[in-house]
Amino acid sequence: MSASRQNDDDDDDDPSVLRVALCQLPVTNDKAQNHQTAREYLNRAANQGARLVVLPEIWNSPYATAAFPEYAEQLPDVLAQDGDGHTGVYESPSADLLRESAKEHKLWIVGGSIPERDDDDKIYNTSLVFDPQGNLVAKHRKMHLFDIDVPGGITFFESDTLSPGNTVSHFATPWGNIGLGICYDIRFPEYAMLLAKEHDCGILIYPGAFNLTTGPAHWELLQRGRAVDNQCFVLTASPARTEPPSKAGLYPHYTAWGHSTAVSPWGEVIATTNEKAGIVFADLDLSKVTEMRTSIPIGKQKRTDLYQLVGKS
Numbered sequence: 001m002s003a004s005r006q007n008d009d010d011d012d013d014d015p016s017v018l019r020v021a022l023c024q025l026p027v028t029n030d031k032a033q034n035h036q037t038a039r040e041y042l043n044r045a046a047n048q049g050a051r052l053v054v055l056p057e058i059w060n061s062p063y064a065t066a067a068f069p070e071y072a073e074q075l076p077d078v079l080a081q082d083g084d085g086h087t088g089v090y091e092s093p094s095a096d097l098l099r100e101s102a103k104e105h106k107l108w109i110v111g112g113s114i115p116e117r118d119d120d121d122k123i124y125n126t127s128l129v130f131d132p133q134g135n136l137v138a139k140h141r142k143m144h145l146f147d148i149d150v151p152g153g154i155t156f157f158e159s160d161t162l163s164p165g166n167t168v169s170h171f172a173t174p175w176g177n178i179g180l181g182i183c184y185d186i187r188f189p190e191y192a193m194l195l196a197k198e199h200d201c202g203i204l205i206y207p208g209a210f211n212l213t214t215g216p217a218h219w220e221l222l223q224r225g226r227a228v229d230n231q232c233f234v235l236t237a238s239p240a241r242t243e244p245p246s247k248a249g250l251y252p253h254y255t256a257w258g259h260s261t262a263v264s265p266w267g268e269v270i271a272t273t274n275e276k277a278g279i280v281f282a283d284l285d286l287s288k289v290t291e292m293r294t295s296i297p298i299g300k301q302k303r304t305d306l307y308q309l310v311g312k313s
Contacts (some may be wrong), residue, residue, distance in 0.1 A: 001069075002230060012013055012154075015174055015175060015286070016100065016175075016285060016286045016287045017282070017283055017284065017285055017286070018051055018052060018173075018175045018284045018286060019049050019050050019051050019052075019056065019281065019282070019283050019284075020050060020051070020052045020053070020262065020281070020282050020283075020284060021044075021048070021050035021052070021053045021054070021279050021280070021281050022043060022054050022236065022260040022261070022271075022279065022280040022281075022282075023041040023042070023053060023055050023056065023112075023237055023260075024039075024056065024237060024238055024239065024240045024258060024260040024273060024276075024277060024279065024280065025037050025038060025041050025055070025056060025059060025119045025239065025240060025241075026242050026277045027056070027058070027059055027060075027061070027062065027063070027239045027242070028050065028062075028242075028285070029062050029067075029136050029249060029250070029251065030212065031060050031061065031071060031093075034059060034060045034061070034093065034140030035060065035093065035097055038055060038059055038097060039097060039101060040053075040156050041055070041279060042101045042105065042107070042109065043055075043101075043105070044279060045107070045281075046105035046107055046281055048279075048281060050106060050107065050281065051107065052107070052108040052109075052110070052173070053108070053109050053110070054105055054110040054112065054205055054207060054235055054236075054237040055109070055110065055111050055112030055237060056112045056169060056207050056208070056209065056237045056238050056239040056256075056260070057112055057113045057125070057182055057183050057207040057208050057209040057237075057238070057239065058113055058114065058115070058177065058209060058239070059111075059112045059113070059114065059239065060094045060111070060114045061114065061115055062251045062253075062254065063209050063239070063254035063256070064124035064251035064252050064254060065156075065157065065158060065160045065161040065162070066251055066252075067090060067115075067162070067250075067251045068115040068123050068125075068162065069115070069117070069123055069161060069162045071094070071114070072114075072115035072116055072117035072123050073091065073092040073094055073095070073114065073115070073116065073117065074091050074092055074116070074117055074118070074119075075092050075095055075116045075126055075128060075139070075291075076092065076095055076128070076136055076139075077136075078136050078137065078138065081272045081294050083093075083227065091152035094111075095111075095128055095136075096212075098111040098128060098130050098253070099130050099134045099136070099236070099239055100134070102131065102132060102133075102134050103132070103134035105131065105132075106132040107130075107132055108129070108130070108131055108132060108173060109129065109130045109268050110127065110129050110180065110205050110207065111127060111128040111129065111130065112127060112207040112237060112285075113125050113126055113127040113140075113142065113149075113182050113183075113207050114126060114128075114263065115162075116141070122163040123161050123162050123163065124141040124142065124162060124163055124164075125139045125141065125142035125158065125162055125165075125181060125182055125183075126139065126140065126141045126142070126165070126250065127139070127142075127169075127182055127207060128254075129171055129180065131173075137171045137172075138169050138170065138171040138180055139167075139169070140165065140167060140169035140180045140181065140182060141163075141164070141166070141167065141271020142158075142162070142164065142165055142181075142182040142183065142184065142185060143164050143166065143167070143181075143185055143191070144164065144185050144188055145158040145159045145162055145164050145167045145184065146158045146183065146184040146308075147159050147244075148214075150213050150214070150285070152235075153213035153214075154211050154212075154213045154214070155198065156211075158184075166310060168191070168194055168198075168199070168246050169195060170195055170199045170201055175202070175203070175284075176200070176201070176202040176285050177199055177200050177201045177202065177205070178201055178203045178204075179192070179195030179196065179199065179201035179203070179204045179205070179207060180204075180205050180206075181195075181204065181205070182206065182207055182208065183206060183207065183208035183209055183210070183254050184208075184211060185206060186206045186208065186222045186236075186307065187218075187222060187228065189225070189229055190309060191230065192204055192226045192230050192310075193229065193230060194307050194309060194311040195230075196230035196231070196232055197230075197299065198231075198309075198311055199231060199308065202232050202233065202286055202289040203231075203232060203233045203234075203235065203284065203286075204226060204227075204230065204232055204233070204234050204235070205234075205235045205236075205237075206223075206234070206235070207236070207237050207238075208236050208237070208238055209238055209239050209254070209256045209257075210238065210256070210257040211254070211255060211256065211257060212255050212257060213227055214257075215256075215257025216257065217261065219236075219257055219259060219261075220259070220261060220263075220269065221274075223236055223261055223263045224263050224267045224269070225267075226247060227263040227264065227265060227266075227267050227289040228265075228266075228267040231265045231289060231292040231293045231296070231298070231299075232265050232289055233263065233264060233284050233286075233288075233289070234261075234262075234263040235261075235262050235263075235264060235282075236260055236261050236262075237260045237280075238257060238258050238259060238260050239256040239258070240256065240275065240276060240277035240278070241255060241256050241257070241258045241275035241276070242255070256275075257275065258272060258274060258276070259272055259273060259274070259275065260272065260273055260280045261273075261278065262282035262284070264288060264292075265288050265289050265292040265293075266288070271283055298305040
């Protein structure tokens with residue numbers, strides 16, 4: 001691996017253009033191997049000039065409800081940070097990897113998601129966001145659990161193991177506010193509207209692992225819908241598709257759709273990929289958010305005398 005490209009300080013950033021990297025990495029049953037893969041992808045993204053990098057949903061563990069308790073880690077909270085970017089006592093090699101990589105490469109890292117175990121022994125599907133100084137600036141617990149039963153398609157119940165989160169998650173950057181959801185959260189337009197309208201988010205990020213039933217039908221459609229509804233960029237990062245093992249393993253194999261994607265405020269797919277492992281790069285011109293919201297001013301045209309969105313942060 002060549003030496004990583006060191007980015008300049010945030011003060012030198014163009015406030016209207018953001019280079020992002022969506023890491024579609026392969027996930028195995030070996031947590032140490034997943035950590036090594038994530039580190040390599042973060043290095044590659046930094047080497048190619050990314051300033052914000054997104055990892056996929058459940059990147060350190062098999063995507064199986066039975067696996068989540070085994071792979072779960074105690075994660076830090078955003079409050080009470082010390083000078084080293086830590087947030088109290090926790091045991092999380094996955095969080096440490098993200099924090100160290102953010103500091104090393106001066107990156108904003110949206111750490112996909114990993115299983116989290118809290119003090120009450122509840123398990124969550126949780127995303128951590130670190131700034132270029134290694135500070136934890138956002139923590140999102142997946143609020144809408146993936147409980148579906150599609151005849152002839154897929155049956156999956158995250159609630160067998162996971163508990164839902166309760167936060168509207170966003171964070172401030174030199175390029176404006178960014179909203180955060182996880183996978184199934186993208187199906188709920190009210191949440192995206194809260195992030196865009198109440199918290200002025202110009203980018204919405206959804207690490208996700210859609211499957212071969214819902215992926216081809218809805219993955220891109222939902223991203224474009226949220227982008228047009230809220231006149232913002234939408235970014236997604238999926239695990240790469242992997243083949244089932246020749247012999248049955250300890251956990252059921254989950255086949256991800258892949259197709260990590262960046263969508264513009266106009267609803268155009270500006271960068272994407274197929275199901276294979278790789279990194280999607282996109283240069284986001286944030287002036288397009290203002291341009292879209294000014295030229296088609298739906299934010300000012302809503303009939304709040306008839307309906308309105310009320311949220312709780």
